[in-house]
């Protein structure tokens with residue numbers, strides 16, 4: 001098991017017409033760690049994710065995976081260099097089987113490419129067989145092997161999220177990026193997902209970067225947390241340190257949104273403070 005390189009985010013600034021969505025944000029995802037980026041609605045979490053994966057361009061700053069500079073590269077190049085991601089809204093192909101959905105991810109890694117695969121050249125067939133074996137291994141690891149032949153659209157929401165996780169793993173990432181992995185899941189499904197994320201780290205040795213609104217999940221599994229508010233990094237540390245930081249609770253209570261207040265309550269905001 002090779003250790004993943006550190007993912008370094010240095011001084012990232014993103015401007016949209018009139019607003020600064022990220023303002024000089026820096027943090028490092030240490031090898032083999034689970035790192036969470038949290039913050040109230042509109043804090044810049046998704047923007048941060050989109051910069052890391054090459055969907056948005058930063059106005060300033062650098063993202064590096066080990067010694068390799070990712071800033072300015074295109075999303076598929078970044079994926080190939082080792083950043084595998086899931087999407088906040090499930091983006092599986094509903095009529096295709098789970099296996100086909102996972103094989104699509106493998107195509108990104110395929111040297112033979114679509115043409116020779118279509119012609120069934122011997123090399124391509126061998127390569128396809130190898131990819132299929134690896135996909136089955138990953139499905140086994142995540143516990144969705146019995147679902148491989150089922151059309152993705154027929155699965156429960158929780159199982160679809162697990163297929164999404166498997167699909168990201170099929171990209172053989174060095175760092176796995178998860179965008180709200182438990183959004184929309186019930187309590188039991190959330191616990192299963194939390195365990196799977198821990199298993200991924202323990203079993204595959206890859207680092208995990210999570211953007212998440214669910215404080216229970218984040219506090220339960222993250223090693224380090226970066227807290228954003230209005231595009232700025234307002235706190236950074238272990239779950240215990242962040243949970244104690246009054247600036248973090250203030251940020252969540254300040255938005256006036258129910259879900260942010262609920263997050264503050266999970267952080268341990270004194271009773272009644274949410275009403276102020």
Ligand SMILES: Nc1ncnc2c1ncn2[C@@H]1O[C@H](COP(=O)(O)OP(=O)(O)O)[C@@H](O)[C@H]1O
Pocket residue numbers: 016017019020021039040041042043044045046047048
């Ligand atoms: N494509 C975009 N164009 C203009 N403004 C954007 C765009 N994406 C995000 N923003 C703005 O950037 C800020 C941060 O948004 P976002 O990263 O989605 O926050 P979060 O994911 O933490 O809720 C918000 O003010 C949002 O309206």
Ligand SMILES: [Mg+2]
Pocket residue numbers: 045046047
């Ligand atoms: Mg978001």
